[in-house]
Amino acid sequence: MPSERYVFPHRHLLGIQPLSPQDITALLDQAQAFEEVCERPSIKIVPALRKKLVVNLFFENSTRTRNSFEIAEKRLSAEIINFDADTSSLNKGETLIDTAMNLQAMHPDLIVMRHSAPGAHALLARHMKASIVNAGDGSHEHPTQALLDAYTLRKHFQRLEGLRVAIVGDIRNSRVVRSNLWLLTRMGVKVTLVGPPTLVPQELKATWPDIEICHDFDAVIPSQDAIMMLRAQFERGTGAYIPGQGEYSRFFQLNPARMKRAKKDVVVLHPGPINRGLEITSDVADGPNNLILDQVTNGVPVRMAVLYLLSNPHGEQVP
Amino acid sequence: MPAAQGQCSMDPGQVELTLQRLAAELVARVKPEEEVVLLGIRSRGLPLAERLATLLRAATGAPVPVGSLDITLYRDDLTEMVGSPIVRPTEIPFTLKDRTVVLVDDVLYTGRTVRSAMDALLDHGRPHRVMLLVLADRSGRELPIQADLAGVRVEVPPGHRVAVRVKEIDGEDGVTVEAC
Numbered sequence: 212m213p214s215e216r217y218v219f220p221h222r223h224l225l226g227i228q229p230l231s232p233q234d235i236t237a238l239l240d241q242a243q244a245f246e247e248v249c250e251r252p253s254i255k256i257v258p259a260l261r262k263k264l265v266v267n268l269f270f271e272n273s274t275r276t277r278n279s280f281e282i283a284e285k286r287l288s289a290e291i292i293n294f295d296a297d298t299s300s301l302n303k304g305e306t307l308i309d310t311a312m313n314l315q316a317m318h319p320d321l322i323v324m325r326h327s328a329p330g331a332h333a334l335l336a337r338h339m340k341a342s343i344v345n346a347g348d349g350s351h352e353h354p355t356q357a358l359l360d361a362y363t364l365r366k367h368f369q370r371l372e373g374l375r376v377a378i379v380g381d382i383r384n385s386r387v388v389r390s391n392l393w394l395l396t397r398m399g400v401k402v403t404l405v406g407p408p409t410l411v412p413q414e415l416k417a418t419w420p421d422i423e424i425c426h427d428f429d430a431v432i433p434s435q436d437a438i439m440m441l442r443a444q445f446e447r448g449t450g451a452y453i454p455g456q457g458e459y460s461r462f463f464q465l466n467p468a469r470m471k472r473a474k475k476d477v478v479v480l481h482p483g484p485i486n487r488g489l490e491i492t493s494d495v496a497d498g499p500n501n502l503i504l505d506q507v508t509n510g511v512p513v514r515m516a517v518l519y520l521l522s523n524p525h526g527e528q529v530p
Numbered sequence: 531m532p533a534a535q536g537q538c539s540m541d542p543g544q545v546e547l548t549l550q551r552l553a554a555e556l557v558a559r560v561k562p563e564e565e566v567v568l569l570g571i572r573s574r575g576l577p578l579a580e581r582l583a584t585l586l587r588a589a590t591g592a593p594v595p596v597g598s599l600d601i602t603l604y605r606d607d608l609t610e611m612v613g614s615p616i617v618r619p620t621e622i623p624f625t626l627k628d629r630t631v632v633l634v635d636d637v638l639y640t641g642r643t644v645r646s647a648m649d650a651l652l653d654h655g656r657p658h659r660v661m662l663l664v665l666a667d668r669s670g671r672e673l674p675i676q677a678d679l680a681g682v683r684v685e686v687p688p689g690h691r692v693a694v695r696v697k698e699i700d701g702e703d704g705v706t707v708e709a710c
Binding site: 217240257258260520 | 653655
């Protein structure tokens, strides 16, 4: 637990990049306190965000992330407005500021936003008094997913430092990866990125020099404590970078044969939604080593921790 | 009579004797059929509750469950604070339904912590009754709350506070009145 004098110094959660190891630890520790709330046999609601207004502003579809945020908000007793924005018919730059001004006029305390443009959250943060939570921006960052992944790993292994984690699949199009790279490397996890050369940009090493990149999944598996499978995002253009789904599965699918090469107590993560039979087979996804539904469960207390720590902004604030 | 600055109200030996007396008074106050559980309010109420549980077990032969309560999320000034205070885990690994819950804290002052603690514990179940036990009871109540059992009643002059130290957290037991 952080010391009683520690105050979360950030006004917004735009990404993992601005967070120190101490901030990350504080978020994970707070999530632990909120997990107790979520697992109570009786009333799973605390009055921590009573009288606070939270706007869920989703410019992109997301059922799970939004549901998870909404449950977190309800468990904190926040007032909630869901604002579904249809970007397709609008000029994005102007509309976002217009939307921000309109929202500002209603004096929200927190805005949870998903938007396809990486700079959208920072833009909103400059125009709003409310705290902004990034619920995913294009292929840039998805900080709460990385926090719940780390929470799930830390809960299972009782530590993060020194763990070996392989992140496998469509690295190029994944926003989960960037947030995870910031977080895991900052907390001392040894990360190996695995995938076809076309889907694993070498330039990631310029930002994260300590990571390894490998295109041979079979060679990487035996040394890993955790394998984080990514969704092959054919709707985001994964298909343009690889010869075909069959070939992708042959080299990068996590299946029973590959699990035999892994440590007995390896854990398997996946941010969902799963393409069963493509990047992972059903018997592995539902098998004894998987923490995939734990990730979903842990998403709620992690998001409660984020909303709680941002709900009382500190005097001297950093983005 | 107002206490002077830094005046020692209880030394380590007195704290121990007081806890023994409080445990004996508690035994006298509950009926044999009541199932007693202790909830220590974090931070210093928790070690006090654990020590009382040991004393109660020695007196009655029956183990007394101890839980911890963090009241941060139930504070009435939480949404007005600058910076969210760190929340520590609440651990109540037993039912409160129909139990006699004894809330344990170090100091009773405004009563606001106890008000928050009652809200928090009622979210965990409906007890038979709730009692309040504190090591030090001081003036300055802002809510209609009083202790059922108090180790010492301390008069505190303006600008002063009651500081309770417990060996598990502070290295030594003691109760003193200090300038704020």
